[in-house]
Amino acid sequence: MAISPDRLEISRLVHRFGFGPKPGEYAALVASGLTAARNTILNPPAVDLGLQSVVDPAPTDLGPFPTPNTPAAVTFAQNMRAQNADLVAWWLDRMVLANNGLTERMTWFWHGHWATAVGKVEYALAMKIQNETLRKYALGNFNQMASTMLQDAALQYWLDGNQNQKGAPNENLARELMELFTLGVGNYSEDDVKALARALTGFSVNRSSAVTTFNPAKHDSSILTILGKSSIFDPQSAVNLLASQDACSNFIANRLWFRFISTSTTAPDSSISTAFSNRDLAATVKVVATHSAMKDPLNSQVKSPVEWFVSVAKALKITPSKLQNRAQVTNYLDKLAQVPFAPPNVGGWPYDEAWLNAASAQYRLAFADFLIKQGDLSPIINGTGDPFQQLADWLGIAEWSSRTKQVLRTVSGDPARTTLIAICSPEYVVNG
Amino acid sequence: MDTISRRKFLQLTGASAIGATATQLSISDIAKAAVTRPLPLGTPIVVVVTLYGGNDGLNTVVPFNDPIYKSSRPDILLKDTQVLPIGEDLGLNATMTGFKSLWDQKKLAIVRGVGYPSPDRSHFSSMAIWQSASPKAHVSSGWIGRWLDSQQHDPFQAIGLGSVLPPLLAGVKQVGSVLPLGGLVIPTGSLATDCKRLSLPSNSDSRLQAAAAVSMKDLFSISSTVTPILKRPAPIPDNLPSNVGGNFGSDSSLSQQLDVVAKLVAAGSPTKVWAVSLGGFDTHADEVKAQSALLGTVSNSITRFLSQIHATNRANDVVVMVYSEFGRRVKANASHGTDHGTSGPVFLAGNRINGGFYGDQPALTAQISGDLAVTTDFRNIYGSVIEDVLSTPVGQVISGWSSKLPLIKGF
Numbered sequence: 001m002a003i004s005p006d007r008l009e010i011s012r013l014v015h016r017f018g019f020g021p022k023p024g025e026y027a028a029l030v031a032s033g034l035t036a037a038r039n040t041i042l043n044p045p046a047v048d049l050g051l052q053s054v055v056d057p058a059p060t061d062l063g064p065f066p067t068p069n070t071p072a073a074v075t076f077a078q079n080m081r082a083q084n085a086d087l088v089a090w091w092l093d094r095m096v097l098a099n100n101g102l103t104e105r106m107t108w109f110w111h112g113h114w115a116t117a118v119g120k121v122e123y124a125l126a127m128k129i130q131n132e133t134l135r136k137y138a139l140g141n142f143n144q145m146a147s148t149m150l151q152d153a154a155l156q157y158w159l160d161g162n163q164n165q166k167g168a169p170n171e172n173l174a175r176e177l178m179e180l181f182t183l184g185v186g187n188y189s190e191d192d193v194k195a196l197a198r199a200l201t202g203f204s205v206n207r208s209s210a211v212t213t214f215n216p217a218k219h220d221s222s223i224l225t226i227l228g229k230s231s232i233f234d235p236q237s238a239v240n241l242l243a244s245q246d247a248c249s250n251f252i253a254n255r256l257w258f259r260f261i262s263t264s265t266t267a268p269d270s271s272i273s274t275a276f277s278n279r280d281l282a283a284t285v286k287v288v289a290t291h292s293a294m295k296d297p298l299n300s301q302v303k304s305p306v307e308w309f310v311s312v313a314k315a316l317k318i319t320p321s322k323l324q325n326r327a328q329v330t331n332y333l334d335k336l337a338q339v340p341f342a343p344p345n346v347g348g349w350p351y352d353e354a355w356l357n358a359a360s361a362q363y364r365l366a367f368a369d370f371l372i373k374q375g376d377l378s379p380i381i382n383g384t385g386d387p388f389q390q391l392a393d394w395l396g397i398a399e400w401s402s403r404t405k406q407v408l409r410t411v412s413g414d415p416a417r418t419t420l421i422a423i424c425s426p427e428y429v430v431n432g
Numbered sequence: 433m434d435t436i437s438r439r440k441f442l443q444l445t446g447a448s449a450i451g452a453t454a455t456q457l458s459i460s461d462i463a464k465a466a467v468t469r470p471l472p473l474g475t476p477i478v479v480v481v482t483l484y485g486g487n488d489g490l491n492t493v494v495p496f497n498d499p500i501y502k503s504s505r506p507d508i509l510l511k512d513t514q515v516l517p518i519g520e521d522l523g524l525n526a527t528m529t530g531f532k533s534l535w536d537q538k539k540l541a542i543v544r545g546v547g548y549p550s551p552d553r554s555h556f557s558s559m560a561i562w563q564s565a566s567p568k569a570h571v572s573s574g575w576i577g578r579w580l581d582s583q584q585h586d587p588f589q590a591i592g593l594g595s596v597l598p599p600l601l602a603g604v605k606q607v608g609s610v611l612p613l614g615g616l617v618i619p620t621g622s623l624a625t626d627c628k629r630l631s632l633p634s635n636s637d638s639r640l641q642a643a644a645a646v647s648m649k650d651l652f653s654i655s656s657t658v659t660p661i662l663k664r665p666a667p668i669p670d671n672l673p674s675n676v677g678g679n680f681g682s683d684s685s686l687s688q689q690l691d692v693v694a695k696l697v698a699a700g701s702p703t704k705v706w707a708v709s710l711g712g713f714d715t716h717a718d719e720v721k722a723q724s725a726l727l728g729t730v731s732n733s734i735t736r737f738l739s740q741i742h743a744t745n746r747a748n749d750v751v752v753m754v755y756s757e758f759g760r761r762v763k764a765n766a767s768h769g770t771d772h773g774t775s776g777p778v779f780l781a782g783n784r785i786n787g788g789f790y791g792d793q794p795a796l797t798a799q800i801s802g803d804l805a806v807t808t809d810f811r812n813i814y815g816s817v818i819e820d821v822l823s824t825p826v827g828q829v830i831s832g833w834s835s836k837l838p839l840i841k842g843f
Binding site for chain 1: 554623629633640641643711765771
């Protein structure tokens with residue numbers, strides 16, 4: 001039987017732009033029709049009531065590292081670990097509990113884009129502030145996001161911006177700003193990197209308080225030429241210049257295409273980059289989500305480990321921070337190679353096939369078993385009617401394969417095993 | 433950023449799309465192949481070691497007496513007491529005691545000033561150039577992949593350690609295989625039965641859903657009769673110089689990868705090219721400690737690997753090559769680190785290697801905008817490996833190649 005095109009597209013919408021459905025949500029979206037489903041998914045409410053129960057961990061300034069091998073150092077390390085664990089749990093809770101998942105999903109995308117890792121930054125406060133910035137602008141204005149990120153303490157520290165001083169530039173931030181954050185390879189020269197590094201000099205970062213300070217006396221205010229424009233730049237005017245380039249429109253459009261539609265094809269038209277031309281991210285994301293490629297059966301995408309976990313938690317009504325032995329969540333995510341706030345490098349997370357290997361299959365099974373033991377399986381325990389349809393509707397799957405149906409049939413009396421097979425099936429691990 | 437890994441590179445080059453057609457071999461597949469059709473003794477084997485992030489060549493093979501070296505990087509300077517002199521006023525980073533002993537045994541070649549015309553300082557672009565061996569035109573195939581194209585099809589011929597295919601193993605017609613690391617716990621009982629059924633192909637699967645099913649199948653294809661090869665201890669090094677004994681048994685991922693390679697080479701896996709890697713060389717800040725630790729890992733892991741191989745009957749077969757996507761700027765930055773640069777040294781090690789220096793050390797008096805000149809084109813090293821190790825005409829694999837280097841001994 002051919003898959004209903006609307007079921008497939010709505011499954012993609014709800015997973016890719018919202019971390020998957022809560023129980024009952026997918027069937028309701030399908031019943032409402034594609035247009036209404038798009039409207040629901042793509043228009044988050046001003047206040048999301050689902051988030052009211054999420055407690056802000058409010059990490060504090062832990063101050064500088066104490067002298068090693070002192071009692072103070074032990075307390076400090078414990079506090080730092082606890083703050084970082086709370087931060088991860090807080091964000092996972094938000095992803096799972098938001099009634100509309102779009103804002104958290106876009107925040108997640110931008111975290112991978114401006115990929116900053118706690119491994120180097122260390123302090124939860126700085127990571128939290130960056131996360132709030134990404135959330136604030138996730139569906140806002142890209143130029144404002146870029147401007148704010150330029151002064152973000154975590155990003156500055158991560159890319160050695162605090163070490164980039166007049167007379168002794170450090171190019172790390174300048175290069176990645178052009179290559180990975182705004183323009184993409186091939187849209188700037190080596191001289192542009194050197195000049196931009198000079199234009200970005202003068203910042204200092206207090207890592208524990210997450211305060212970035214610009215000191216004009218340490219800024220190189222020579223006349224510099226960046227992307228053909230000669231001027232005395234301050235860091236803001238330099239980043240504005242990058243964000244206003246046409247190359248930036250194409251680059252961000254390509255990144256959105258890559259992460260939301262397909263990693264193996266490129267956009268066949270310029271609709272996304274055109275939508276991005278005024279840097280309005282909400283409007284641009286709508287163009288991505290309503291692109292005709294969303295219907296194309298070829299454009300399946302693998303759920304990354306966090307995306308898989310959040311979709312499972314939503315279906316099973318699990319609040320990550322309330323799980324017994326919640327540290328296991330981070331352990332499993334670490335085994336699957338994706339922990340929030342800890343991207344492997346500034347290029348962000350891998351994609352698709354990278355998440356599919358024997359080891360990840362094994363850890364996914366073990367993780368699923370852990371979650372099912374604490375999850376709410378009532379949608380299939382109490383369900384009536386066609387069990388395949390119920391299961392597909394619960395999890396937001398367009399259609400089961402004959403292979404998976406056959407396995408599900410053999411385990412039909414066992415809700416836990418049924419759920420395990422369903423959430424570890426190729427149809428669930430890979431979104432249509 | 434403190435770590436540049438292959439993932440970052442793979443992500444941006446789209447290499448894992450190529451990887452879709454790569455065979456994911458299970459350890460048992462390889463072990464079976466080793467049992468049923470072992471690589472004939474005397475067949476040369478290449479182990480390619482990729483250092484991700486851009487290794488600072490000047491603090492690896494150090495011109496420790498050069499006044500310009502001293503004045504360019506006073507804060508990250510390695511003094512004469514911090515290097516192991518190897519002649520021509522050069523010294524190895526003092527952590528590289530293993531490489532020094534290989535050098536003394538004339539089993540280590542150091543090719544100096546290696547790069548390509550018009551160096552690209554993007555990690556991703558430059559690594560793509562090194563892995564494709566195509567500095568000008570963008571080519572999506574890798575140099576070992578094109579060598580595979582010239583061979584009869586055999587999924588065991590070239591294997592990358594890890595879960596994603598490195599682009600150097602992707603050919604036009606054929607691709608190498610990947611071997612994920614890490615111990616696996618296989619489900620048992622009825623769960624195993626269910627999961628095996630779940631791993632069957634279905635004609636409604638998308639390309640990626642089919643790959644997901646294969647990954648589950650792979651989990652089960654490790655049978656109890658063949659996994660013992662990997663459970664066996666690695667070959668015991670028989671000629672390990674005592675002065676490099678201290679740091680072995682580290683759990684660094686490079687030594688883990690090479691341990692697996694050593695076991696499978698010893699078992700006779702019909703594999704002629706292995707690809708392993710180590711990340712973390714992007715030392716924009718506080719370079720000395722970080723880079724020295726990494727170079728110690730490289731030197732110790734490879735020296736131990738060669739000693740393990742020495743304990744087998746394939747000691748004369750294995751050649752190890754070590755490269756990174758670029759060297760770093762001559763002048764230190766203000767963060768006790770260095771920014772992206774141009775040329776750097778390439779190492780080749782093994783009994784088959786004519787030890788010694790190749791290529792000119794780029795003169796610090798002749799910098800190009802603060803960067804080292806390129807004195808040796810990397811394709812000339814590849815040419816030597818393709819022709820003198822893998823016995824394949826270079827022209828089929830690499831274009832823009834000018835001459836080989838006499839790196840490889842005949843046997």
